[in-house]
Amino acid sequence: MTETPAQYLHHHGLRKTLGRELVLTTFLDQSRALSHGELNTLLGDQLNRASLYRVLQSFEESGIVHRVPDDEVSVKYALCSGACSSEQHHDNHVHFKCNHCGETQCLPEVKLPKVKTPDSLKVESAELLLRGYCRHCAA
Ligand SMILES: [Zn+2]
Ligand SMILES: [Zn+2]
Numbered sequence: 001m002t003e004t005p006a007q008y009l010h011h012h013g014l015r016k017t018l019g020r021e022l023v024l025t026t027f028l029d030q031s032r033a034l035s036h037g038e039l040n041t042l043l044g045d046q047l048n049r050a051s052l053y054r055v056l057q058s059f060e061e062s063g064i065v066h067r068v069p070d071d072e073v074s075v076k077y078a079l080c081s082g083a084c085s086s087e088q089h090h091d092n093h094v095h096f097k098c099n100h101c102g103e104t105q106c107l108p109e110v111k112l113p114k115v116k117t118p119d120s121l122k123v124e125s126a127e128l129l130l131r132g133y134c135r136h137c138a139a
């Protein structure tokens with residue numbers, strides 16, 4: 001991303017607030033999917049839970065982050081690639097979760113495979129979570 005967090009927010013129609021800038025900067029620094037709990041730990045006292053929740057909600061509605069499938073209870077979020085807007089998300093890619101460190105990452109270059117379903121079903125979305133070992137843990 002060549003834009004500053006403030007410009008990025010502006011392009012997605014969001015007013016710049018301290019909380020939004022903090023959360024966006026954290027996503028950029030970490031470059032992986034983050035859950036509420038992880039963000040809460042990373043941000044510490046800088047942002048309370050309720051504000052964090054509202055920031056994530058506005059980010060998801062504005063096409064800045066997308067939900068990432070996870071096998072845990074908590075939802076994870078990851079930055080969108082840039083093609084997303086408040087109209088529609090285009091994050092039809094595969095995600096990878098490491099069995100060892102638990103980190104989840106987007107694989108934007110890996111598109112979801114086409115799945116043949118019965119004609120009676122209208123599929124609206126699909127998720128695929130691959131499990132294995134990331135390059136740090138595979139050694
Ligand atoms: Zn998206
Ligand atoms: Zn790992």
Ligand SMILES: [Zn+2]
Nearest residue numbers: 078091106107
């Ligand atoms: Zn993703």
